[in-house]
Amino acid sequence: MPAMPHLWRTSVLAIACLLATDSAHAGDVTVAVAANFAGPMARIAEGFTAATGHTVKTSAGPTGKFYSQILQGAPFEVLVAADDETPKKLIAEGHAVAGSSFTYAIGVLVLWSARPGVVDDQGAVLASGRFNKLAVANPKLAPYGAAALQVIQARGLGDAITPKLVTGESIAQTYQFVFTGNADLGFVALSQVVVPGKPVTGSFWRVPSSLHSEIRQDAVLLKAGASNPAAKALLAYLQSPAAKAVIQSHGYGG
Template sequence: MLLALRSILLIALGSAGVAHAAEVQVAVAANFAGPLARIAEGFGAATGHALKVSSGATGKFHAQIVAGAPFEVLVAADDETPKRLAAEGLAVAGTQFTYAIGKLVLWSAQPGLVDDQGAVLGAGKFAHLAVANPKTAPYGAAAVEVLKARGLADVLAPKLVTAESIAQAYQFVSTGNAELGFVALSQVAVPGKPVVGSYWLVPPSLYGAIRQDAVLLKAGEKNPAASALLAYLKSDAAKAVIQAYGYGL
């Protein structure tokens, strides 16, 4: 009888734990999809919550959220989109914060093609240069800034291949559809994996700081798991992952 009561109690406690676990609908900028997958593991272990993640261009997420997409947290590639969503009444005021500073690289899957000064851009001995859409992807906008700073925007315009997101820009280069392209450092320098090809870490003086902000969306205002995710992004455990992928804090 005592053993049976103990079994019932354990089942009840287990059910209570499951009841407290929840799912968070997250829209994440494509450049941060890899780091967020690592962070999700620690978040799940610490809280029991799970993430349902969609990755893509920040500008496209803005349009989807305005159209009623049920995202609860936005992990953006800029700081303007979360601010804009708050002004539009679609994000919770006061919840926005910078979780990372992005770093831009010029990358090629071919070893030795990209030098450590980016001189390959001026030489122009390539057919295609991949960039994310500057209208919707902050890293694409940063890439255009670099080309303008180098005085190469007009010269290289015919060679540009515009991708929907930084993830697609990476795909264009990795598959050889473009010899080189501007992508995020986090996509090239993955912790625990050797760097493929060659890259130039673009000096931050050539483009505006890529401040990547996260914000609680109105759809997630009553979901404690959504607030818990934002809190976890500020934790030492999450920061360690963010830095390991080459971001600044």
């Protein structure tokens, strides 16, 4: 992971100071979180509230849609994105605080079916044609969807698979397409399939990172949260050992 900008480097002591907020001064922070990270974020929010007294109000969805909403004045204070480009654009366009972005996770793409034995450990099912519908997230809104299309092209299967594609607005909707059987298989996030404490449903192929661009997921402080101590404390907590343990337990790299 690249070094964080000097302005945003935080030592363990600095993080501890930010988190040691007097509960009498506890506040709220409104967060837009990428759909693939909704599960881990819920657990992280619980730990954050226990540590600081601050409460987290989250909305989960596609990063591209949140970008448009932020430009239109949506009152989000923190963006926990599914890519690193959106936070950069928001900073460049004056909607986020310069120096506040950092990579909190590296996303892992999987090809998944809700049924056992459908997806093999090499992803050969893609070329077999033995499926009717393949679900992907909207590549214009969701980085995991863009990565999925890169995998299909890398395998030389664009012409064969394109007629079978079903597009979800977000990676969460894509997962639902497969889970409900509306699609035989789909490209989703590993964090949706491998959930700590729960058995894995169906079958999946962990896609080699060499087949698509790295899914570097960044968080950023938005201008609406620039004066909110709870927003700054949340971003500090997201870099803490407790949060990193949750992130890694859900299968993210980084």
